[in-house]
Amino acid sequence: MKRLFTLNRHLTERLGFSLITLMAVLTVVPIIGTVIYILAQGGHAISWEFLSGFPHDGMRAGGILPAIIGTFYLTIGTAIFSVPLGIAAAIYLSEYAADNRWTRLIRISIINLAGIPSVVYGLFGLGLFVLFLRFGTSILAASLTLSIMTLPVIISTSEEALRAVPQSFRTVSISLGATRWQTIRRIVLKEALPGILTGVILGLERAAGETAPILFTGAAFFLPRLPHSPLDATMALPYHLFVISTQVPNMPIQIQYGTALVLLVFVLTMNVIATVIRSRARARRQW
Amino acid sequence: MEKTLNWREYIITRLIKASGYSAIIFVLLIFFFLLREGVPALAEVPLSALFSVRWYPIEGDNFGILPLLTGSLIVTLGAAIIAIPFGIGTAVYISEIAPRWMREILKPLVELLGGLPSVVLGFLGILVLAPFLRRFLDLPTGLTAFTGSLLLGGIAVPTVVSVAEDALDAVPRAYREGAWALGATRWQTIWRVTLPAARSGVLTAVMLGIGRAIGETMTVMMVTGNAPVLALSLSSLFSPVRTMTATIAAEMGEVSNGSTHYHVLFFIGMVLFLISLGVNIAASSVVFRAKKRAERILS
Amino acid sequence: MDKIIIEHLSLQYSDGTESLRDVSLGIREKAVTVLFGPAGGGKSTLLRCLNRLNDLTEVKTSAGRILIDGENILDPKTDVIALRRKVGMVFARPVVLPLSIRGNLTYGLELAGEKRKSKLDEAVERSLKLAALWDEVKERLDDPAIALSGGQQQRLCLARSLALQPEIILLDEPTSGLDPISTGKVEAALQELKKEYTIVLVPHSVQQAGRTADYAAFFLQGELVEYGEGKAMFTSPKEKRTEDYVTGRFG
Numbered sequence A: 001m002k003r004l005f006t007l008n009r010h011l012t013e014r015l016g017f018s019l020i021t022l023m024a025v026l027t028v029v030p031i032i033g034t035v036i037y038i039l040a041q042g043g044h045a046i047s048w049e050f051l052s053g054f055p056h057d058g059m060r061a062g063g064i065l066p067a068i069i070g071t072f073y074l075t076i077g078t079a080i081f082s083v084p085l086g087i088a089a090a091i092y093l094s095e096y097a098a099d100n101r102w103t104r105l106i107r108i109s110i111i112n113l114a115g116i117p118s119v120v121y122g123l124f125g126l127g128l129f130v131l132f133l134r135f136g137t138s139i140l141a142a143s144l145t146l147s148i149m150t151l152p153v154i155i156s157t158s159e160e161a162l163r164a165v166p167q168s169f170r171t172v173s174i175s176l177g178a179t180r181w182q183t184i185r186r187i188v189l190k191e192a193l194p195g196i197l198t199g200v201i202l203g204l205e206r207a208a209g210e211t212a213p214i215l216f217t218g219a220a221f222f223l224p225r226l227p228h229s230p231l232d233a234t235m236a237l238p239y240h241l242f243v244i245s246t247q248v249p250n251m252p253i254q255i256q257y258g259t260a261l262v263l264l265v266f267v268l269t270m271n272v273i274a275t276v277i278r279s280r281a282r283a284r285r286q287w
Numbered sequence B: 001m002e003k004t005l006n007w008r009e010y011i012i013t014r015l016i017k018a019s020g021y022s023a024i025i026f027v028l029l030i031f032f033f034l035l036r037e038g039v040p041a042l043a044e045v046p047l048s049a050l051f052s053v054r055w056y057p058i059e060g061d062n063f064g065i066l067p068l069l070t071g072s073l074i075v076t077l078g079a080a081i082i083a084i085p086f087g088i089g090t091a092v093y094i095s096e097i098a099p100r101w102m103r104e105i106l107k108p109l110v111e112l113l114g115g116l117p118s119v120v121l122g123f124l125g126i127l128v129l130a131p132f133l134r135r136f137l138d139l140p141t142g143l144t145a146f147t148g149s150l151l152l153g154g155i156a157v158p159t160v161v162s163v164a165e166d167a168l169d170a171v172p173r174a175y176r177e178g179a180w181a182l183g184a185t186r187w188q189t190i191w192r193v194t195l196p197a198a199r200s201g202v203l204t205a206v207m208l209g210i211g212r213a214i215g216e217t218m219t220v221m222m223v224t225g226n227a228p229v230l231a232l233s234l235s236s237l238f239s240p241v242r243t244m245t246a247t248i249a250a251e252m253g254e255v256s257n258g259s260t261h262y263h264v265l266f267f268i269g270m271v272l273f274l275i276s277l278g279v280n281i282a283a284s285s286v287v288f289r290a291k292k293r294a295e296r297i298l299s
Numbered sequence C: 001m002d003k004i005i006i007e008h009l010s011l012q013y014s015d016g017t018e019s020l021r022d023v024s025l026g027i028r029e030k031a032v033t034v035l036f037g038p039a040g041g042g043k044s045t046l047l048r049c050l051n052r053l054n055d056l057t058e059v060k061t062s063a064g065r066i067l068i069d070g071e072n073i074l075d076p077k078t079d080v081i082a083l084r085r086k087v088g089m090v091f092a093r094p095v096v097l098p099l100s101i102r103g104n105l106t107y108g109l110e111l112a113g114e115k116r117k118s119k120l121d122e123a124v125e126r127s128l129k130l131a132a133l134w135d136e137v138k139e140r141l142d143d144p145a146i147a148l149s150g151g152q153q154q155r156l157c158l159a160r161s162l163a164l165q166p167e168i169i170l171l172d173e174p175t176s177g178l179d180p181i182s183t184g185k186v187e188a189a190l191q192e193l194k195k196e197y198t199i200v201l202v203p204h205s206v207q208q209a210g211r212t213a214d215y216a217a218f219f220l221q222g223e224l225v226e227y228g229e230g231k232a233m234f235t236s237p238k239e240k241r242t243e244d245y246v247t248g249r250f251g
Helices: A001-043 A048-052 A064-097 A102-116 A118-132 A138-161 A167-175 A180-209 A238-245 A253-285 B002-038 B041-043 B066-097 B101-113 B117-136 B147-169 B173-181 B185-197 B199-215 B216-221 B234-238 B244-253 B258-297 C043-048 C078-086 C101-111 C117-130 C134-140 C149-162 C180-193 C206-212 C230-235 C240-246
Strands: C003-011 C018-028 C031-037 C059-068 C087-090 C168-172 C198-202 C215-220 C221-230
Touching: A001 A253, A001 B066, A001 B101, A001 B117, A001 B185, A001 B234, A048 A064, A048 A253, A048 B117, A048 B234, A048 C078, A064 A180, A064 A238, A064 A253, A064 C031, A102 A138, A102 B002, A102 B041, A102 B173, A102 B199, A102 B258, A102 C059, A118 A138, A118 B002, A118 B199, A118 B244, A118 B258, A138 A180, A138 B002, A167 A180, A167 C215, A180 A253, A180 B002, A180 B101, A180 C101, A238 B117, A238 B216, A253 B101, A253 B117, B002 B234, B002 B244, B002 B258, B041 B258, B041 C087, B066 B101, B066 B147, B066 B185, B066 B199, B066 B244, B101 B147, B117 B147, B117 B216, B147 B199, B147 B234, B147 C101, B173 B185, B199 B258, B216 B244, B244 B258, B244 C240, B258 C206, C003 C043, C003 C198, C018 C043, C018 C117, C018 C198, C018 C215, C018 C221, C031 C043, C043 C059, C043 C168, C043 C198, C087 C134, C087 C149, C101 C149, C117 C134, C117 C149, C117 C180, C134 C149, C149 C168, C149 C180, C206 C230, C215 C230, C221 C230, C221 C240, C230 C240
Parallel strands: C031 C198, C031 C215, C087 C168, C168 C198
Antiparallel strands: C003 C018, C003 C059, C215 C221
């Protein structure tokens, strides 16, 4: 009886572990599958002309240069606004904020910002930046919208990185006659930099891949030229992929897969860079 | 020298503090602009018409948002049924079962899924998943709520995994060692000790995952067929539906600013905002409560 | 002459624990004054008041005055940055900043606005010699400080305070993590330093208190029980409680 029980226990454990492992495998395999499938299908479309040319024949031929450049501009624009603001907010939460009701309100706000649907950001950007501030459908309006959406990612990862810096460094620095800001700038920020960088890249990666927030704030269906100023609308890779896979009839499938591939590579590169920075910083850390 | 130092310090400190408070300001700004553009809808469309079952804004001014609400609900429900077990299962695997090297591979991979642009998933949904489901399930079209649920489930999984894994990781090792010392198997420890100890974090993970699914736009717009039909039964899962997010994304580009249609779309945005606000406040209050309880026990 | 005069100092932390009760004490110039007693007696708190490091902790109430060279440093108008340059501190655990050996030593001076390389180099050499570390590290000043051994790190921390040419040095159990040889080196350095500096030391044992003290103050639960010359305190204490502690009856 007792042996049966033990046997039973271990059988359950074996079965349970197998089930959980299977679930993890089923979660991960489609991710790898997706990436490999797009790399394989889109690989044929990639050529110098595809990457450096303008679309023509109703986007059914030619290249996707304006979309690539557009996504690049939007990512830079997002970084300009969200990186300084996000890091400063993280510094406030980690180095200055007391544990009181206001700080809790800030934290709840950040959690909520992270949860707001991306299309609602689009509405907000339309209401505030495009119409109220009269930026029009432009790179500026779209970048500002994406910045606010990216903010919570940058704040929470940067705060985590700042908090990981030992408290004793701060105490010692202050005891040597440093002000709080000197301590942050010379010691804390320097040590937290890899973690902050990881968070920044992950946030920008999300912004680069988003479509809904730029739909009505800055994305153009088709432009025969590159944008000249931040007040121009722009094509963008994710929006372009959406357009050519749903809005344009008789679209050659090669171009669709090629566009998906370029977008994926753009985003994956950022992801890999972030992962590498993080793991190298962890390996090198001495505290 | 000392004077300029003080001034710089003062200004920088002020700037940093203002940045800290910016998050509150942005949430308020977002809510304000949604109200400003969305509330006029209530004056222009009678409440009974707003909560009716027909959404045909172009011909005939039918602004019934019920089909869109049920569309969002059914797709999200389907996504939750997929994302919760797979998300928690993967989190348990990563945190409790996987060897270290496996963990180092899996965590970035799941993070990668979170970073895949939703438009890429929607694109593959149209080209690969939908035709497959149509043939496999013998449906008139592959663009259904179910297709959307499958993809949304995938999109919600990374959120569930990362939050749940953090929660499991935060369970003190001593709990597990205590259970092993009493002769529990690792499986029993996971079920009876670790998961219950992490339950508030796991609950938060589930809520945040659901919140992510309700708000997803591009994927559902591309693969759910976009038919504004009231979805009330299980069979609706296998027919086309249209969600609130997809409606906004699809129609906002075509309405004229300030029209009734425009205001109603903002009104839908307001509903979405309030839903996400509710989900996130509930999720964070679970965490705060759990933390308070832990503090009480420890002190 | 008294360099530091503490008058009726009381202090309570925000979490309700009272840390100092009506402490009055004079600390002699160019001598080692030892603050000793069981843990939680308020020694470290008092130490952290002397360079206003307690500003970083949540303090609920504080009363009394601390006069250094006749000026009340608890006054809100005090320039705390200048105060901390004048009053150096060494902590229980050696905390080297994540910089090179040289970077650790010049950190405070650079913050104070010193840019001349000759002055900085001079300060590095002088402070390392004072802390008896110069011969061990002079060949590798640009190596990361974290590569030093524990004992070397602690002497580097001492040198780092000295580089600012303070007048007072506070040491909070500076040898608690060190082996006896390293401890001996630090104590020897202190005996040299007291010729020029006012030193306030919280020792990590009664034995160390006895070895190093010119003057000693015995603290128990936030109260100053007894103050006097070091030799007298450890051979013939006036108070019963001091005697019990010194002879090892409690603590």
